[in-house]
Amino acid sequence: MQGLVWKFGDDIDTDAIIPARYLNTSDPQALAKHVMEDADPTFPQKVQPGHIIVALKNFGCGSSREHAPLAIKAAGISCVIAHSFARIFYRNAINIGLPILECPEAAEKIAAGDEVRVDLNSGTIYNLTKDETYQAAPFPSFMQDIMDKGGLIGYVQWRLQQQ
C-alpha cells in the first residue's frame, strides 16, 4: 500500500479520534464523518482513501471504543504507523483488520505530506519523498493469522469449523 501521510503527535486519545458526542451511533460511515476532528478539524473533509496516519507515542490511548479504529478504517486510511500504540487500540485494530505498524524511527522521520509505501508482510516502510527506508517488526504469526482471516471474527469462525 502507498499513500500520503497525515502526521499526529503524542498521546492521541480515542476522544480525539472519535469524540463521545458522536457515539450514539456505531455506523462506521457516520463515525468517519467526524474522525480525528478534535485533533485536526480539516481531517474528515480532506482525508482520501489510501492515506496513511503516522503518529508518535501512545496512539489510541483512552477508551476501549472500537469506534476509533472503525472510524479510521471507514475514512479509508490504509495503515497507521506509530512510535507506540495504546494496547486496546492495538488489539482492536488487529481484531477488525486495520493494518498498524509500530516503528519509532518511521514515526520520528516521516513528515506530514510525505508519500510512503508500506509492505506489511516484511514490515518495511519506504518514504518516497525522503528516499528513506525504515524497518518495523512484522506481526507475530499469531496475529498474522487473525489478520489473514480478515480479523478476529473470521478467526473464530475458522476455529469453530476446526472443532
Next chain:
Amino acid sequence: MGMTIAEKILARHAGKSTVKPGELVNAKVDMVLGNDITAPVAIKEFRRIGVEKVFDQERIALVPDHFTPNKDIQSAQQAKLLRDFAREQELTYYFEVGRMGIEHALLPEMGLALPGEIIIGADSHTCTYGALGALATGVGSTDMAAAMAIGEAWFKVPATLKFIFNGQLQPWVSGKDLILYLIGKIGVDGALYRSMEFTGELISALSMDSRLSMCNMAIEAGAKCGIIAPDQVTFDYVAARAKRDFTPVYADEDAEYEKVITFEGADIEPQVAFPHLPENTRGISEVGEITVDQVVIGSCTNGRIEDLRTAAQIMKGKKVAKNVRVIIIPGTQNILRQAIQEGLVDIFLEAEAVVSTPTCGPCLGGHMGVLAEGERAVATTNRNFVGRMGHPRSEVYLANPAVAAASAVTGKISAPEEVM
C-alpha cells in the same frame, strides 16, 4: 521460575503450567462485560460469527450506563439492542435502568468480579476489578463478540511492574491520589502493555472502595491491568456477594518483575491532574488559584459510598459557591439508596447540589452536565482529555471527592482543610 499474579492467572486460564511475558495465549474468561456504547457493535459482530447461543448465559453482563436513562433517540436505539439481545439470549445479568449502575461500580457490588478470575469488558475501565485480585482488562467490541461465542480471548502475557507504597496515608489522601501520583511519576504510557501490582502497607490500609478507585485508573498509565493481591479486606468484601466459587491467586516468592518502584506515603498529598492528561498532576498545595464552573462527583472512579460520605462530610451545613454547579452521581442504585438512608443526599440538597440517578453522564461528555466552551470543571472522574466533558475548549481537572467537595464550596480548586 516463579510467576507474578497476572502470569499465574493467565497460565491457569490457558491450561498451562507456566507462561512468560510476551507469550500469546488463548485463555478462558470468567466474565464478559459490555455497555450501551460497545455492546451494540459486539452484538452485530456476534451475529456474523454464526453461533446461535452465547457460551454461558451467566457469564455475560450487559450494562446500559453511558447514555441512560436515554438522552436521545439514537442512544435509545442502542440501548434497545442490548435489551433485545439479553432477552433473546436469556442472559442472567442484564441490568435495566432501575437495577442498573455504572458498570464498574456495579459488577463488584453484585459479586460478579472475584479474586483469581479473568474478566474482560468492552470498556477500558474494566481494569477496576484488579482491586479484587482479578486479572481484569478492557478489550474491544470484537473481542467481546468472540468471547460471548467461545468463552475465550487472546492475550499477550504482560510483563509486570511492581509498585510498593510504604508509610502512612496523609489526611484526605485516598486510592485516587495514589494512582494520580503514580501516573504523574511514570506518565500516561509509563505502564504500556504492562500489568501493575500494587502492594505495601499503604495499600493494605486502603478500603475496598479506595482500592477500586485506584485500580480503575491503571489504564490511564497505559497498563493492561492493575492488581492488588487478595487479603482480608478483599474476602470481607466478597463474602456476602460472590455469585461463584473462586480461587485467589498470589505472586510467587521468586516472581520476576520488570521493575520495582517504591513510593513513600509521606510524599503524597491529595493530587489534582491538570488538563489535558491524567499525568499532569500536582499536589493540592501546588495548584494555585483556579476557579471552576462545575463540580462532578461520581463515575466508576469515585461514585461509591465512601466517596459520597467524604463529600458529604465536607459539604455538610455549607452551600455550593455562587457561580458553581455541583452534580453528584451515585454509582449504583444501592449506593444511591444507602446515600439517602445515611442522610448524605439531604446534605447535598441542602448545599444546593444536584443528585442524579446512576449514569456515566458527564464523565464522557454524554449528558447530565456537558461543559460549554471555555468552562472549567473539577471532577472525580478519570480522564481529562480535550473535549472529554463537552466542548473541545473546556477543561477538566481530576481530583478526589474531598478536593471536589471543597472546591464546590469555595468555587475554586481547594484543599479540604480550607473549608473544614
